[in-house]
Amino acid sequence: MPSRVQRAVSNAMSATNERYPAANTMVIFGASGDLTNRKLIPALYNLAADGFLPKDFAVIGFARRAKTDESYRDETYEAVKEFSRSKPINETVWQDFAQRLHYAQSDYGNPDDYEALNVRLQEIDKAHGTLGNRLYYLATPPEAYRTIIEHIGRSSLCKDCQGSWARIIVEKPFGNDLESARELNTHTHQWFREDQIYRIDHYLGKETVQNILVFRFANGIYEPIWNRRYVDHVQITVAEDIGVGNRGSYYDHAGVVRDIIQNHMLQLVALTAMEPPVEFAADDVRNEKVKVMKALRVDSSRGDGTIRGQYGPGKSGNALVKGYTQEEGVPPESATETYLAMKLFIDNWRWAGVPFYVRSGKRLPKRVTEIAIQFKMPPLLLFSDKMGQQIEPNTLALNIQPDEGISLKFGSKVPGSGEKIMPVIMDFKYGESFNVPAPDAYERLLLDCMLGDSTLFTRSDEVETAWAILDPVLQKWERGTGSFIELYRAGTWGPKQADDFIRADGREWRVL
Numbered sequence: 001m002p003s004r005v006q007r008a009v010s011n012a013m014s015a016t017n018e019r020y021p022a023a024n025t026m027v028i029f030g031a032s033g034d035l036t037n038r039k040l041i042p043a044l045y046n047l048a049a050d051g052f053l054p055k056d057f058a059v060i061g062f063a064r065r066a067k068t069d070e071s072y073r074d075e076t077y078e079a080v081k082e083f084s085r086s087k088p089i090n091e092t093v094w095q096d097f098a099q100r101l102h103y104a105q106s107d108y109g110n111p112d113d114y115e116a117l118n119v120r121l122q123e124i125d126k127a128h129g130t131l132g133n134r135l136y137y138l139a140t141p142p143e144a145y146r147t148i149i150e151h152i153g154r155s156s157l158c159k160d161c162q163g164s165w166a167r168i169i170v171e172k173p174f175g176n177d178l179e180s181a182r183e184l185n186t187h188t189h190q191w192f193r194e195d196q197i198y199r200i201d202h203y204l205g206k207e208t209v210q211n212i213l214v215f216r217f218a219n220g221i222y223e224p225i226w227n228r229r230y231v232d233h234v235q236i237t238v239a240e241d242i243g244v245g246n247r248g249s250y251y252d253h254a255g256v257v258r259d260i261i262q263n264h265m266l267q268l269v270a271l272t273a274m275e276p277p278v279e280f281a282a283d284d285v286r287n288e289k290v291k292v293m294k295a296l297r298v299d300s301s302r303g304d305g306t307i308r309g310q311y312g313p314g315k316s317g318n319a320l321v322k323g324y325t326q327e328e329g330v331p332p333e334s335a336t337e338t339y340l341a342m343k344l345f346i347d348n349w350r351w352a353g354v355p356f357y358v359r360s361g362k363r364l365p366k367r368v369t370e371i372a373i374q375f376k377m378p379p380l381l382l383f384s385d386k387m388g389q390q391i392e393p394n395t396l397a398l399n400i401q402p403d404e405g406i407s408l409k410f411g412s413k414v415p416g417s418g419e420k421i422m423p424v425i426m427d428f429k430y431g432e433s434f435n436v437p438a439p440d441a442y443e444r445l446l447l448d449c450m451l452g453d454s455t456l457f458t459r460s461d462e463v464e465t466a467w468a469i470l471d472p473v474l475q476k477w478e479r480g481t482g483s484f485i486e487l488y489r490a491g492t493w494g495p496k497q498a499d500d501f502i503r504a505d506g507r508e509w510r511v512l
């Protein structure tokens with residue numbers, strides 16, 4: 001066991017440096033998986049390279065495949081080389097980082113393996129000075145979550161040991177619908193308090209997503225017009241050019257609604273629409289998000305209020321690509337949606353009557369995530385009819401990725417003797433204003449969890465409220481009374497019905 005003095009020193013270091021966490025060991029369940037290799041390990045390495053990891057830190061990879069510490073380190077080196085944002089690898093940092101990586105070949109369902117893990121963790125505490133603090137990361141397929149949580153809970157692994165902390169990070173999707181999310185919450189709460197549970201949504205770790213709140217609440221000029229009196233509608237797009245790749249069997253059970261809409265998309269809606277929190281503290285921010293989610297509903301005045309699509313064969317750039325049902329792991333008769341568009345309303349004083357159009361899909365023409373606020377037209381159009389010209393509405397676009405920035409479109413007089421008006425853009429680009437690369441979302445979130453800051457993680461009621469918004473739609477789909485799945489060609493902006501859907505309201509999707 002760590003001595004009082006050791007703990008006090010570590011806690012003091014963490015307290016004097018606001019972004020320097022206390023010593024800890026992170027156990028990664030699913031250590032051989034894609035997420036671990038592509039995101040978690042590179043994020044940890046980058047944190048180490050930037051000096052944010054505690055000096056006393058270790059990782060144990062917990063997974064089924066047979067590996068030694070050495071072979072795990074070699075494999076990890078390759079992952080960092082390929083996926084780290086900072087290249088080339090700094091060999092000095094790597095050498096120090098690598099000797100903190102360990103591997104435990106284990107079976108998620110075997111209680112003995114959790115007892116062996118406990119012994120291993122105690123040895124690591126001695127070797128690395130990690131003080132009994134534990135961070136359990138569930139990076140496995142979601143079907144394994146219940147088993148792992150239960151085995152951690154029933155074993156002698158530290159859940160909340162005296163003087164040390166234990167936290168658990170659970171990847172999305174958290175549940176499959178409202179009922180299963182509630183059930184998973186209840187199950188997890190048997191062994192972990194809510195403040196120990198970190199439900200991760202990596203969108204919240206993106207710099208530009210965090211900037212939505214800074215933009216709104218650290219500036220005085222936007223809030224007065226951020227409401228139903230001035231906003232005509234909001235459009236949020238999460239478009240991907242990639243297909244499902246080698247994740248077909250996972251994706252076929254999820255579809256875009258569970259993969260993107262229930263989590264990333266509803267988070268973007270909540271951050272755009274929420275009221276200012278009393279303080280920038282975890283529960284204050286999450287209370288406001290929950291409030292706005294409670295007021296959210298899918299507009300079902302036409303059909304079930306959704307347009308669903310599935311990509312067929314087509315193009316990605318210049319390359320010919322397969323259709324969804326030809327992808328590896330996808331049944332040829334699959335009726336899973338890879339595209340969804342819908343209209344949401346927020347029944348509260350700020351937003352009543354303002355439509356939020358959201359759309360997301362795979363194999364669209366480009367990767368782009370954007371929130372666009374379209375403002376109402378001026379009350380009197382002095383310059384339109386006479387000059388035979390159409391004036392365009394003001395639009396504020398928050399570009400989340402890949403061209404991170406914010407732009408405002410407004411009308412300007414074209415120089416000359418006439419009164420010709422043209423839309424122009426006032427543009428802020430992250431890359432140009434801050435000449436530093438943004439850290440990956442996982443870096444921020446892993447660090448926050450080590451620091452015990454859950455602001456950017458979803459709370460149990462938040463995740464359930466998000467499911468409650470979509471549950472009626474999912475139930476209609478299950479009963480076969482929902483929208484049909486329309487095919488769209490890979491490389492296009494989704495099914496034609498999605499255009500008709502927004503045009504029926506006299507509006508158009510933005511051209512991105």
Ligand code: BG6
Pocket residue numbers: 240259260
């Ligand atoms: C993940 C989804 O959560 O987000 C993937 O499971 C999707 O299907 C990815 O591709 C998109 O994330 P990003 O950061 O590339 O926008």
